[in-house]
Amino acid sequence: MARIGVFVCHCGTNISGVVDVSRVAKYAESLPGVKVAVDYKFMCSDPGQNTIIDAIKTHNLDRIVVSACSPRMHELTFRNTLERAGLNPYMVEMANIREHVSWVHSDNKELATEKAMKLMEMSVSKVRRSEVLTKMFAPIEKRALVIGGGIAGIQAALDIAAAGYKVVLVEKESSIGGRMAQLDKTFPTLDCSACILTPKMVAVSQDKNITLLTYAEVTEVSGFIGQFEVKIKKKAKSVNSKCIGCGVCVTKCPNKKSLSDFDGRLGPRKAIYTLFPQAVPNVPVIDRETCTFFLTGKCKICEKVCPTSAVDYTQQDELITEKFGAVVVATGFDIYDHSSYGEYGYGEIKDVISSLQFERLISSSGPTEGHVVRPSDQKEVKNVVFIQCVGSRDESKKRPYCSRVCCMYTAKQAMLLKDHYPETQSYVFYIDIRAAGKNYEEFVQRAQNDYGVVYLRGRVSKIYERGNKLLVKGADTLSGAQVEIEADLVVLANGLEPRKGAKEFSQLFHMSSDQYGFYNELHPKLAPVETAISGVFVAGCCQSPKDIPDTVAMASATAAKVCAIFAKEKMEVEPLIAGVNQLTCSGCETCYNVCPYSAIEMKDKEVKRGEVRHVAEVLESVCKGCGVCVGACYSKAVDLKGFSERQILSQVETATMPITNS
């Protein structure tokens, strides 16, 4: 006979404010097998856990139910508690009376209490049928895959490599650097982006532990923590390893028709190109869609001028398969495309540019070598209007979130403009200024006080083209006045959004995304870099908009998590897997056919003395415990540990019974 203890948590007042916890505990005591039931303010706290351990010893309990928060939150905590009390860690069930009761049924305390009692009773029924499970161990491939070569990926790769582990860094462009490489200077210190980024890029290329795969993409992922198997497509660069990066091919390439995406399409790009002068690796690639040779079969100028015969038109895409123990996803962001804003000209007015285009204009390595000129007529500017929150904090564009960096980079851009051209005047239309960060508020104040940037609180209603000027009409809600500004250039503070293709990419790993497409962390506060997929971590803006310091911190955090996995000899894996009762298995192979992991093997085996039959067997190290085989088995020969047929049916039975005495 099971000896069960029930522990009901108040969670401060989170639960007890709605649910009558003492009634839940009292009801528990009346259930068969329950030897003790107590309620306590914080079950997960040290004294709370000690209460459990003491009760286990005093009442000689062999299993427990904790009625508290979601098992997704604290199941592990209480498993550890059981271990400390000398019990099998899998003899605990949690009844979720916080997320599933008190927080969602606060409108009716009586019904909430009854539901809490019921959920607790269902867990008691389940735990009564729990079995002792032994932990399993699996080998770890001690190599990390970092996807995305922006500052997040670079930092994560460097930190993991510094700990002595091998890293493969995959970047889809021809150079690492990411968005940060596109920026001119960075807030709030105004140090130049390239000056602080390029040393890190070079460090990546020189680190013996890091293998850099640029112009490459991850195409397929299988496996799990410790044993991911990843297919990576190395796109044909058409330039081989003999390249010394002299750049003659780029200079001589006659094709000037393409526009550089890196430069915000403000400048030309050759068909053979490096992304930017400080590219790492400094090896150009040929864009086969625009290259004259690939289009017409004639030209071959780059091949002729190359001093090392590095140009190779016959190169093919290459698919490689590698094994990794852990993955860092740092795929970054795109900026919001403002062509959906009619009031700002649907993206069709040439002199209304995005913030990233402004970065390229003012950057000395940009298409204009740092001269801020109007894209329409290449004339210098005098009055510049900056508009905040374009594709941020805007319900109508389904972008209600704050992109966190725009207030700051707009202040920075206005200051840089004044530094370059003292005679210019900048105006900023804003909703609120959000400058929460070390030295951030001071920075915005400096823009206003020392740089004479005029801040107008209000929205712009329309931008008209008048002659060769732009007429910006808006409201200043502080003075209540309508404002009209004749501007030479309008710079929009485009918000940050997930990369195009973020959804498809997340499906490779089965990561979940939020409603906008940013990848979900495991817990918003306590597991900000983990994902629901063990061994897959997220860093940087693919998780949510953030600035460079936060991105770097997050990347280092993922590195710490990866190193923690690699530091162990073997990895503990949950024993919540399927098992076959070969005495009842009919050998129909249904489970074998449906298993998503090929974790079932068909064997001819002596199941009884003298009786050899064709039966299924679970490969324990491969099974992930989804239970698809259990749902499919015709003869009920397969069952899932931790979610067994008996356990779930007992929950169903209890759920449909009325509460006996309340």
Place this chain on the structure above:
Amino acid sequence: MESKVKEINIVGFLCNWCSYAGADMTGLGRNIYPSNIKVIRIPCTGRMDPMMIIEAFHNGADGVLVSGCHPGDCHYTEGNFYWRRRYPHLKSLLEHFGVDRRRFHASWVSASEGKKFAEVVKKVYAEVKDWKDNG
């Protein structure tokens, strides 16, 4: 006869990775929904043995909801595809046995769709109540 709120009993089967987490999110967002649903956590909707649903109705449940990851988002790659196939068959079979279609529901709720879970439960509750009150 009008059913009492208390008397409607719905059993919910939620997959651990999407819908159960989505229901947790409903709690984080404090979205109120009818307390009639009692949730059972399962690893994946692919784990759903039709017996568990039949047993629920057999024992007197008024409604059953099974909810999992959106097709294509399954934590186990393809588990929910099996459930997607099973559901319509089971639904018509149950109907054939006299279980009204308003009593048996399936939905896709992701880990971030807390509000949606509350809406799903409200809808299921309304349909089950409609069946109970009007037959």
